[in-house]
Amino acid sequence: METLEDGSKAGGLLTHPNWDDDxxxxxCFKLPRQLREDDWFFATGGFQDKYAVAGNVRFxxxxxxxxxxxxxxxxxxxxxxxxxxxxxxxxxxSYAGSKTICLQVTANGDPxxxxxxxxxxxxxxxxx
Numbered sequence: 866m867e868t869l870e871d872g873s874k875a876g877g878l879l880t881h882p883n884w885d886d887d888x889x890x891x892x893c894f895k896l897p898r899q900l901r902e903d904d905w906f907f908a909t910g911g912f913q914d915k916y917a918v919a920g921n922v923r924f925x926x927x928x929x930x931x932x933x934x935x936x937x938x939x940x941x942x943x944x945x946x947x948x949x950x951x952x953x954x955x956x957x958x959s960y961a962g963s964k965t966i967c968l969q970v971t972a973n974g975d976p977x978x979x980x981x982x983x984x985x986x987x988x989x990x991x992x993x
Contacts, residue, residue: 867982868914870946878983879913882922882972889971893929896964900928900988904957906966908986910943911950912979919978920946922970924953929965936960943981944973950984957988 866874882888912920926939938960943951966988970981 869950869982869984870912870914870920871948871950872914873950875909875982875984877985878968880968880970880981880983882970882976882979882981884976885972886974886976887972888976889969891927891967891969893927893965893967896966896988898964900957900960900963900966901990902958902961903990904961904988905991906939906953906955906957906986906988908953909950909984910941910953911982911984912943912946913982915980920981921973921975922979922981923973924951924981924983925969925971926953926955927967927969928957928960928963929967930960930963935967942973953986956991
């Protein structure tokens with residue numbers, strides 16, 4: 866469990882972009898099944914509390930189609946540790962049939978103190 870910039874504690878995925886200006890870190894995950902039309906991607910993003918004085922990243926989600934082409938479906942800037950987490954809530958209907966999703970965090974300039982945290986990244990059907 867990590868303490869996040871809003872003071873909450875959560876489990877998830879701690880990431881840090883490569884140590885270059887505008888560097889990034891990408892992890893691609895083969896899914897246990899193909900995406901369906903009713904699937905959505907959900908996650909919360911933010912920074913660890915010990916880096917709450919800085920932080921400037923883009924939370925990005927990519928889907929790889931059956932031909933291996935990647936399409937960026939989320940590109941959300943979190944330009945400062947401000948005590949608030951960002952919400953990611955994205956429909957995946959257009960990518961039905963795909964079996965690979967990638968999570969990427971990209972530094973917005975200097976990567977210092979860009980310890981970005983993904984809370985509960987998941988794919989699930991959207992509930993009405």
